[in-house]
Amino acid sequence: MPELFVSAFITLFVVIDPPGCAPIYAGLTKNATNAQARNMALRATAIAAVILLIFAFFGEALLSALHIELDSFRIAGGLMLFWIAFEMVFEKRTQRRTERADKISANPEVEDVSVFPMAMPMLAGPGAIAAVMLLMNEADTAAQTLEVFAALGLVLAITAIALMAAGPLIRLLGDKVEAVITRLLGVLLAALAAQYVLDGLRGAFGIDV
Template identity: 70%
Template sequence: MLDLFLSAFVTLFVVIDPPGCAPIYAGLVAGASHAQARAMALRATLIATGILLGFALFGEQLLSGLHIELASFRIAGGIMLFLIALDMVFEKRTERREQRAEKVKATPEVEDVSVFPMAMPMIAGPGSIATIMLLMSRSEGTAQTLVVLAALAAVMVLTALSLIAAGPLMKLLGARVEAVITRLLGVLLAALAAQYVIDGVKAVLR
């Protein structure tokens, strides 16, 4: 069970990328008070958790309704995660996040960033939705399902803490350290994505 928890935790942590969300959030709430920034951080995390929890619990039924086999979803999800990993290694993902944040900042009437762009698509985006559905499809029985959900809860708590401490965190880490961490996490995610594809292919061949 510990191996499953660690695997699920690392996968979700790499895809959601709390350290990568922190600088984007810090820029979005630069004009807000500390209390407002903290409230939006908690709200964004709760909304994203609700979205991911919904896909975790009912994603398999959705696939069944669309007549999509789990093996096919594992292969497709693995390819999607691999593309995200490539973006992380070559810093394209960070660039897109920053561009999205700049668009929101350029719109004066948008004040609350907790729903868009933080909750979705930055935290609960296509990659994290696909990941939680993949992890749930691999879990067998109630015990393993609860372990995966516990890993999700742990990552979301870390995400909330990262957003709340975004300003001091960025001063502590700096842009260069963040870039190195992002690249390392991208390589790790690429390996995990390849494993998902291998598992899906094995299931098809069986």
Template identity: 65%
Template sequence: MIELFISAFVTLFVVIDPPGCAPIYASLTTGATHAQRRAMAVRAVGIAAAILLVFALWGKQLLGVLGIALDSFRIAGGIMLFIIAMDMVFEKRTQRREDRAHKIAETPEVEDVSVFPMAMPMIAGPGSIATVMLLMSQAEGIGERLVVVAAVVATLVLMLGSLLAAGPIMARLGSKIEAVITRLLGVLLAALAAQFVIDGLKASF
């Protein structure tokens, strides 16, 4: 159980990337009061948690309705995560997030960023939704599924902490250290994504 929790937690942490979301949140909430930033952070993580838990609990049934085999989803999800990993290694993902943040910041009527873009697509995006469904599809029995849910909750707790401490984190880390961490996490995610694809192919043939 401990190994499953660690594996699920590391995968979710790399995909959701709390340290990477912190600077984006800091830039999106520039000018907001401390209370407003705290409220938006809690709301964003709460909404993202609801979305991820819905897909974790009923994602398999959704695939069944659509006629999609779990092994096919493992392969597709692995490929998607591998693309995300390549973007992280070559810093394309960070650039896209920053571009999205600038567009939101330039829109004066947008004040509350908790739903968009923080809850979706930055926290509960396609990659994290696919990851949650993949992990739940591999879990056997209620015990292992609860372990995966616990990993989701733990990751989101860290996300909340990162958003609440976004300003101090960026002041201490700096852009260069953040880039190094992002690249290292990208390499790790690429290996995990490759394993998803291999498992899906083995089960299919």
């Protein structure tokens, strides 16, 4: 299996975090019908895909317009991903997502949660955007670019399935199992984030760290 595909899949899966988004989505759509919940899940995933693809194609041009070097973005993106990993390990990210979801669900006027908060910022948040841009920079050939897109497509497909099966999935896994999975993924993401920072330091300072 191509190395970049594996790295991209793991990174995007951990950052987007389908197992972590599923219980939040289940709570947001508890009063919706099965058809409504399914449609919102598909719509949220599609909108997130469009947002991430825009940054995948035009993110580097945006950095150039702002006079930001890619190595600087690698370091900043790695630190951002490391912070996400820290919050995952200590359950801060899940707590914040739950609080945001509670505020949305407490408002009876809010019915469609596909755009906010699901597509943005839960699925296509700053961490996912940074990860996509970093991975696109790692792709040196057209084949490697396709690997990144394939990994993104697979993660988003898994996310859509997880959201549509959110209710049964939560009953199957339980809160404790979901917490263990989130923490394990957080540790893995921390290692990947550290690698991004090291790559950025090598490129920016020409040192071997």
